[in-house]
Amino acid sequence: MYKILTLNNIAVAGLARFPRESYEVASEMQHPDAVLVRSFDMHRWDCPDTVKAIGRAGAGVNNIPVASFTQRGIPVFNTPGANANAVKELVLSGLFIAARNLLSAAAFTQQLTGTDQHINEQVEQLKKQFVGFELAGRTLGVIGLGAIGVKVANAAEALGMNVIGYDPHITVSNAWKLSANVKNVSSVEEVLRKSEFVSLHVPLVDGTRQLLNADRLEHAKTGLVLLNFSRQAIVDETAVCAALNKGKLSHYICDFPSNQLQQQKGVITFPHLGASTREAEENCAVMVADQIRQFLEQGLISYS
Ligand code: MLT
Numbered sequence: 284m285y286k287i288l289t290l291n292n293i294a295v296a297g298l299a300r301f302p303r304e305s306y307e308v309a310s311e312m313q314h315p316d317a318v319l320v321r322s323f324d325m326h327r328w329d330c331p332d333t334v335k336a337i338g339r340a341g342a343g344v345n346n347i348p349v350a351s352f353t354q355r356g357i358p359v360f361n362t363p364g365a366n367a368n369a370v371k372e373l374v375l376s377g378l379f380i381a382a383r384n385l386l387s388a389a390a391f392t393q394q395l396t397g398t399d400q401h402i403n404e405q406v407e408q409l410k411k412q413f414v415g416f417e418l419a420g421r422t423l424g425v426i427g428l429g430a431i432g433v434k435v436a437n438a439a440e441a442l443g444m445n446v447i448g449y450d451p452h453i454t455v456s457n458a459w460k461l462s463a464n465v466k467n468v469s470s471v472e473e474v475l476r477k478s479e480f481v482s483l484h485v486p487l488v489d490g491t492r493q494l495l496n497a498d499r500l501e502h503a504k505t506g507l508v509l510l511n512f513s514r515q516a517i518v519d520e521t522a523v524c525a526a527l528n529k530g531k532l533s534h535y536i537c538d539f540p541s542n543q544l545q546q547q548k549g550v551i552t553f554p555h556l557g558a559s560t561r562e563a564e565e566n567c568a569v570m571v572a573d574q575i576r577q578f579l580e581q582g583l584i585s586y587s
Contacts, residue, residue, distance in 0.1 A: 285579050286333075288315035290323040293340055294561075297568020300576060317575045321567075322346060322555070330357075336578045338571035341558060342366065342430070345487040345514060358584055360574040364430035366563035371434040373557050374482050374512050377536040378423070378439070381480070381508040383415035386551060419443030424478030426471060426494070427513065428453045428461060432484035437462045449474045450485075471495075475502040480510065487514035497522035506533040512557045515539035 287301060287308040297319075301308050314333040321340050325347045337352055339361040349359045380386055391409055395402045423439045425432045428450035437460070440446045446465045453461075468474055471494065474481055481503075485491045495509070495518040503509075509532055511518055518535075520543045526532040527549040535544070540552040558567065577583040 285317070286312055286315045287317050287319060287575065288312050289319045290325075290328075291319075291321035291340075293319050293321065293572075294564040294568035296565040297340065297570075297572040300569060300572035316579055319571060319575070320347070330355075336360065336575055338575045340564070340567035340571045343486055343514060358578065360571055360578070360584075362567040362570040365566035365570045366558035366560075367430040367434050369560040369563035370431045370512055370557040371438055372560075373538070373553070374431075374435050374510055375438055375442075377482075377510045377512070377551075378418055378442075378480060378508075380551060381534045381536060382418050382421075384413045388413040421445070421479045422447060422477055424449070424468075424474035424481040425465075425484060426450070426474055426481060427484035427486075428457055429484060429486075430457070431512075432482075433457050433460050435482055435484065436465045440464050444480075447474060447477055471499055472502040475499060475507065476504065478507065479504060480508045482510040483513045483517050485513055485517060487516055492516050493519045495519065495523070497525065500526045500531060503531050505531060507531065508534045508536065511535070511537040511539070515541065520544060 285306050287306055289308060289310050298308050314331060316333060317336040317338060318334055319338045319340065323346065334357060337347060337357060337359045339347060339359065342361055342363045344359055344361050347359055352359050388409065395405050419442060422445040425436045425446060425448045428436065428448045432448065432450065436446045436448050440462045447468050448461065448465050449468050449471060468477065483495070485494065493516065497519060500522050503526065509523065515537070520541060523532065523535050524543060524547050527535060527547060532549065534549050534551060536551045538553045538555050538557050540554060544550045544552055558564070574585060577585060
Protein backbone atom coordinates (compact mmCIF):
# COMPACT_ATOMS: atom_id res chain seq x y z
CA MET A 284 0.00 0.00 0.00
CA TYR A 285 1.14 3.53 -0.81
CA LYS A 286 0.28 6.17 1.76
CA ILE A 287 -0.71 9.69 0.66
CA LEU A 288 -0.96 12.46 3.25
CA THR A 289 -3.12 15.48 2.33
CA LEU A 290 -2.17 18.67 4.17
CA ASN A 291 -5.02 20.65 2.56
CA ASN A 292 -8.37 19.76 1.06
CA ILE A 293 -7.78 18.26 -2.36
CA ALA A 294 -10.69 17.90 -4.82
CA VAL A 295 -12.38 14.50 -4.73
CA ALA A 296 -11.76 14.01 -8.45
CA GLY A 297 -8.03 13.97 -7.71
CA LEU A 298 -8.26 11.71 -4.68
CA ALA A 299 -10.30 9.29 -6.79
CA ARG A 300 -7.23 8.75 -8.99
CA PHE A 301 -5.68 6.70 -6.19
CA PRO A 302 -7.16 3.17 -6.33
CA ARG A 303 -8.34 2.03 -2.92
CA GLU A 304 -6.72 -1.40 -3.28
CA SER A 305 -3.25 0.10 -3.41
CA TYR A 306 -3.53 3.54 -1.79
CA GLU A 307 -4.45 4.91 1.60
CA VAL A 308 -5.23 8.65 1.48
CA ALA A 309 -5.77 10.62 4.70
CA SER A 310 -5.22 14.03 6.26
CA GLU A 311 -3.39 12.48 9.21
CA MET A 312 -1.14 9.45 9.05
CA GLN A 313 2.25 8.04 9.99
CA HIS A 314 4.97 7.23 7.42
CA PRO A 315 3.46 8.78 4.25
CA ASP A 316 5.05 8.00 0.87
CA ALA A 317 3.86 11.26 -0.65
CA VAL A 318 2.28 14.51 0.45
CA LEU A 319 -0.38 16.56 -1.33
CA VAL A 320 -0.68 20.21 -0.50
CA ARG A 321 -2.42 23.35 -1.73
CA SER A 322 -1.60 26.48 0.29
CA PHE A 323 -0.17 24.90 3.47
CA ASP A 324 3.20 26.52 4.26
CA MET A 325 5.72 23.66 4.25
CA HIS A 326 8.75 25.76 5.18
CA ARG A 327 8.55 24.82 8.85
CA TRP A 328 6.96 21.44 8.35
CA ASP A 329 8.93 18.50 9.64
CA CYS A 330 8.96 16.14 6.67
CA PRO A 331 9.02 12.43 7.63
CA ASP A 332 11.90 10.39 6.16
CA THR A 333 9.44 8.10 4.38
CA VAL A 334 8.26 10.88 2.01
CA LYS A 335 9.38 10.29 -1.58
CA ALA A 336 7.42 13.01 -3.40
CA ILE A 337 5.50 16.23 -2.80
CA GLY A 338 2.61 17.35 -4.99
CA ARG A 339 1.18 20.86 -5.08
CA ALA A 340 -2.32 21.28 -6.47
CA GLY A 341 -1.53 24.68 -7.96
CA ALA A 342 1.04 26.48 -10.06
CA GLY A 343 3.17 28.39 -7.55
CA VAL A 344 5.55 26.52 -5.26
CA ASN A 345 6.58 29.38 -2.98
CA ASN A 346 4.91 27.66 -0.01
CA ILE A 347 7.32 24.74 -0.45
CA PRO A 348 11.09 24.69 0.26
CA VAL A 349 11.80 23.13 -3.13
CA ALA A 350 15.61 23.41 -2.89
CA SER A 351 15.81 21.53 0.40
CA PHE A 352 13.49 18.77 -0.87
CA THR A 353 15.56 18.54 -4.04
CA GLN A 354 18.73 18.12 -1.96
CA ARG A 355 17.01 15.24 -0.21
CA GLY A 356 16.11 13.70 -3.58
CA ILE A 357 12.40 14.41 -3.14
CA PRO A 358 10.76 15.80 -6.31
CA VAL A 359 8.14 18.52 -6.01
CA PHE A 360 5.35 18.33 -8.58
CA ASN A 361 3.03 21.24 -9.39
CA THR A 362 0.26 21.86 -11.91
CA PRO A 363 1.15 24.75 -14.21
CA GLY A 364 -1.70 25.66 -16.49
CA ALA A 365 -4.32 23.53 -14.73
CA ASN A 366 -5.98 26.55 -13.14
CA ALA A 367 -4.96 29.14 -15.75
CA ASN A 368 -8.45 29.59 -17.14
CA ALA A 369 -9.92 30.30 -13.70
CA VAL A 370 -7.27 32.93 -12.97
CA LYS A 371 -7.73 34.48 -16.41
CA GLU A 372 -11.47 34.85 -15.83
CA LEU A 373 -10.94 36.58 -12.49
CA VAL A 374 -8.40 38.95 -14.04
CA LEU A 375 -10.90 39.82 -16.76
CA SER A 376 -13.47 40.54 -14.02
CA GLY A 377 -10.93 42.92 -12.50
CA LEU A 378 -10.66 44.82 -15.78
CA PHE A 379 -14.44 45.23 -15.96
CA ILE A 380 -14.75 46.13 -12.28
CA ALA A 381 -12.24 48.95 -12.73
CA ALA A 382 -13.51 50.26 -16.07
CA ARG A 383 -17.17 50.38 -15.01
CA ASN A 384 -16.89 50.98 -11.23
CA LEU A 385 -18.95 47.85 -10.81
CA LEU A 386 -18.44 47.17 -7.11
CA SER A 387 -19.18 50.72 -5.97
CA ALA A 388 -22.11 51.05 -8.37
CA ALA A 389 -23.65 47.81 -7.10
CA ALA A 390 -23.07 48.78 -3.45
CA PHE A 391 -24.71 52.20 -3.96
CA THR A 392 -27.62 50.67 -5.87
CA GLN A 393 -28.20 48.15 -3.10
CA GLN A 394 -28.62 51.05 -0.63
CA LEU A 395 -31.43 52.74 -2.58
CA THR A 396 -34.67 52.97 -0.65
CA GLY A 397 -38.17 54.39 -1.11
CA THR A 398 -40.86 54.01 -3.73
CA ASP A 399 -39.98 52.80 -7.24
CA GLN A 400 -40.36 56.37 -8.46
CA HIS A 401 -37.94 57.64 -5.84
CA ILE A 402 -35.50 54.80 -6.62
CA ASN A 403 -35.67 55.66 -10.33
CA GLU A 404 -34.84 59.30 -9.58
CA GLN A 405 -31.80 58.19 -7.60
CA VAL A 406 -30.81 55.83 -10.43
CA GLU A 407 -30.54 58.85 -12.73
CA GLN A 408 -28.04 60.37 -10.31
CA LEU A 409 -26.03 57.16 -10.07
CA LYS A 410 -25.88 56.85 -13.85
CA LYS A 411 -24.09 60.22 -13.93
CA GLN A 412 -21.86 59.33 -11.00
CA PHE A 413 -20.72 56.00 -12.43
CA VAL A 414 -19.92 56.78 -16.05
CA GLY A 415 -17.18 54.31 -16.95
CA PHE A 416 -14.97 53.74 -19.94
CA GLU A 417 -14.60 50.95 -22.46
CA LEU A 418 -11.77 48.43 -22.49
CA ALA A 419 -11.60 48.27 -26.29
CA GLY A 420 -8.78 50.46 -27.50
CA ARG A 421 -7.10 50.69 -24.06
CA THR A 422 -3.71 49.12 -23.47
CA LEU A 423 -3.15 46.20 -21.15
CA GLY A 424 0.41 45.31 -20.18
CA VAL A 425 0.96 41.71 -19.11
CA ILE A 426 4.09 41.07 -17.07
CA GLY A 427 4.89 37.37 -17.18
CA LEU A 428 3.81 35.31 -20.17
CA GLY A 429 3.43 31.85 -18.69
CA ALA A 430 0.26 29.75 -18.94
CA ILE A 431 -1.88 32.39 -17.21
CA GLY A 432 -0.29 35.50 -18.72
CA VAL A 433 -0.71 34.17 -22.25
CA LYS A 434 -4.41 33.42 -21.65
CA VAL A 435 -4.98 36.87 -20.16
CA ALA A 436 -3.17 38.55 -23.06
CA ASN A 437 -5.11 36.65 -25.72
CA ALA A 438 -8.47 37.20 -24.01
CA ALA A 439 -7.86 40.92 -23.59
CA GLU A 440 -6.83 41.16 -27.21
CA ALA A 441 -10.12 39.46 -28.16
CA LEU A 442 -11.93 42.21 -26.21
CA GLY A 443 -10.36 44.76 -28.53
CA MET A 444 -7.61 45.89 -26.15
CA ASN A 445 -4.10 46.65 -27.30
CA VAL A 446 -1.92 44.20 -25.44
CA ILE A 447 1.77 44.43 -24.73
CA GLY A 448 3.72 41.76 -22.91
CA TYR A 449 7.01 41.44 -21.09
CA ASP A 450 8.70 38.17 -20.21
CA PRO A 451 12.43 37.63 -20.70
CA HIS A 452 11.94 33.90 -19.98
CA ILE A 453 8.97 33.10 -22.23
CA THR A 454 9.01 29.47 -23.38
CA VAL A 455 8.83 28.54 -27.05
CA SER A 456 5.47 26.82 -26.55
CA ASN A 457 3.97 29.87 -24.82
CA ALA A 458 5.38 32.14 -27.52
CA TRP A 459 3.50 30.01 -30.06
CA LYS A 460 0.26 30.30 -28.08
CA LEU A 461 0.47 34.07 -27.79
CA SER A 462 -1.66 36.04 -30.25
CA ALA A 463 0.46 37.59 -32.98
CA ASN A 464 -1.11 40.96 -32.12
CA VAL A 465 0.48 41.02 -28.66
CA LYS A 466 3.58 43.18 -28.85
CA ASN A 467 6.55 42.23 -26.70
CA VAL A 468 8.40 45.06 -25.03
CA SER A 469 11.79 45.06 -23.39
CA SER A 470 11.26 46.08 -19.76
CA VAL A 471 8.81 46.36 -16.88
CA GLU A 472 9.28 50.14 -17.04
CA GLU A 473 8.20 50.19 -20.69
CA VAL A 474 5.07 48.20 -19.83
CA LEU A 475 4.24 50.69 -17.07
CA ARG A 476 4.84 53.69 -19.33
CA LYS A 477 2.64 52.42 -22.14
CA SER A 478 -0.31 50.77 -20.36
CA GLU A 479 -3.59 51.85 -18.80
CA PHE A 480 -3.89 48.44 -17.12
CA VAL A 481 -1.05 46.19 -15.97
CA SER A 482 -1.57 42.59 -14.86
CA LEU A 483 1.15 40.63 -13.06
CA HIS A 484 1.65 36.94 -13.84
CA VAL A 485 5.10 36.05 -12.56
CA PRO A 486 5.98 33.38 -10.00
CA LEU A 487 7.36 34.52 -6.65
CA VAL A 488 11.12 33.89 -6.82
CA ASP A 489 14.08 35.97 -5.62
CA GLY A 490 14.17 37.99 -8.87
CA THR A 491 10.48 38.95 -8.76
CA ARG A 492 10.09 39.85 -5.07
CA GLN A 493 8.90 43.49 -4.93
CA LEU A 494 9.26 43.70 -8.71
CA LEU A 495 6.84 46.61 -8.57
CA ASN A 496 8.59 48.96 -6.19
CA ALA A 497 8.51 52.75 -5.75
CA ASP A 498 11.14 53.36 -8.45
CA ARG A 499 9.36 51.31 -11.06
CA LEU A 500 5.91 52.68 -10.19
CA GLU A 501 7.27 56.18 -10.98
CA HIS A 502 7.21 55.06 -14.64
CA ALA A 503 3.48 54.30 -14.57
CA LYS A 504 1.03 56.28 -16.64
CA THR A 505 -1.11 58.45 -14.34
CA GLY A 506 -4.27 56.59 -13.32
CA LEU A 507 -2.92 53.11 -14.07
CA VAL A 508 -5.01 50.14 -12.92
CA LEU A 509 -2.67 47.53 -11.43
CA LEU A 510 -3.90 43.95 -11.12
CA ASN A 511 -2.08 41.37 -9.04
CA PHE A 512 -3.43 37.84 -9.10
CA SER A 513 0.02 36.28 -8.82
CA ARG A 514 1.58 36.69 -5.38
CA GLN A 515 1.35 39.41 -2.72
CA ALA A 516 5.13 39.92 -2.41
CA ILE A 517 5.53 40.76 -6.12
CA VAL A 518 4.56 44.32 -5.21
CA ASP A 519 5.82 46.66 -2.51
CA GLU A 520 2.50 47.46 -0.84
CA THR A 521 3.84 50.64 0.78
CA ALA A 522 4.85 51.91 -2.66
CA VAL A 523 1.48 50.90 -4.09
CA CYS A 524 -0.38 52.84 -1.37
CA ALA A 525 1.81 55.90 -2.02
CA ALA A 526 1.15 55.62 -5.77
CA LEU A 527 -2.61 55.37 -5.12
CA ASN A 528 -2.53 58.43 -2.87
CA LYS A 529 -0.65 60.43 -5.53
CA GLY A 530 -3.08 59.34 -8.27
CA LYS A 531 -0.30 57.52 -10.12
CA LEU A 532 -2.45 54.41 -9.69
CA SER A 533 -6.25 54.64 -9.79
CA HIS A 534 -6.84 51.06 -8.58
CA TYR A 535 -4.90 48.20 -7.12
CA ILE A 536 -6.96 45.06 -7.66
CA CYS A 537 -5.44 42.03 -6.01
CA ASP A 538 -6.07 38.60 -4.60
CA PHE A 539 -4.28 39.21 -1.29
CA PRO A 540 -5.88 41.19 1.52
CA SER A 541 -3.41 42.72 3.98
CA ASN A 542 -3.56 44.97 6.98
CA GLN A 543 -1.93 47.79 5.04
CA LEU A 544 -4.35 47.61 2.12
CA GLN A 545 -7.52 47.21 4.15
CA GLN A 546 -8.40 50.93 4.50
CA GLN A 547 -6.60 52.18 1.39
CA LYS A 548 -8.75 54.03 -1.14
CA GLY A 549 -8.53 52.53 -4.62
CA VAL A 550 -7.83 48.99 -3.41
CA ILE A 551 -10.10 46.07 -4.24
CA THR A 552 -9.07 42.75 -2.72
CA PHE A 553 -10.26 39.19 -3.01
CA PRO A 554 -9.44 36.30 -0.67
CA HIS A 555 -7.06 34.46 -3.04
CA LEU A 556 -9.91 33.36 -5.28
CA GLY A 557 -7.96 33.13 -8.55
CA ALA A 558 -7.86 29.35 -8.69
CA SER A 559 -11.03 28.77 -6.69
CA THR A 560 -13.39 27.34 -9.25
CA ARG A 561 -14.67 23.77 -9.20
CA GLU A 562 -13.06 23.14 -12.56
CA ALA A 563 -9.64 24.49 -11.59
CA GLU A 564 -9.61 22.63 -8.28
CA GLU A 565 -10.44 19.40 -10.06
CA ASN A 566 -7.91 19.96 -12.85
CA CYS A 567 -5.13 20.65 -10.37
CA ALA A 568 -6.04 17.71 -8.13
CA VAL A 569 -6.22 15.26 -11.03
CA MET A 570 -2.97 16.48 -12.58
CA VAL A 571 -1.00 16.32 -9.35
CA ALA A 572 -2.46 12.94 -8.36
CA ASP A 573 -1.47 11.46 -11.73
CA GLN A 574 2.06 12.80 -11.38
CA ILE A 575 2.42 11.35 -7.89
CA ARG A 576 1.10 7.97 -9.05
CA GLN A 577 3.43 7.90 -12.04
CA PHE A 578 6.35 8.68 -9.80
CA LEU A 579 5.54 6.22 -7.01
CA GLU A 580 4.58 3.36 -9.31
CA GLN A 581 6.97 3.87 -12.22
CA GLY A 582 9.59 6.33 -11.04
CA LEU A 583 8.49 8.68 -13.83
CA ILE A 584 8.84 12.42 -13.66
CA SER A 585 6.77 14.16 -16.32
CA TYR A 586 6.86 17.89 -16.77
CA SER A 587 4.14 19.67 -18.67
C1 MLT B 1 -1.59 28.66 -7.62
O1 MLT B 1 -0.42 28.81 -7.32
O2 MLT B 1 -1.90 28.12 -8.70
C2 MLT B 1 -2.68 29.10 -6.68
O3 MLT B 1 -2.13 29.70 -5.57
C3 MLT B 1 -3.54 27.93 -6.34
C4 MLT B 1 -4.40 28.07 -5.12
O4 MLT B 1 -5.20 28.99 -5.00
O5 MLT B 1 -4.30 27.23 -4.24
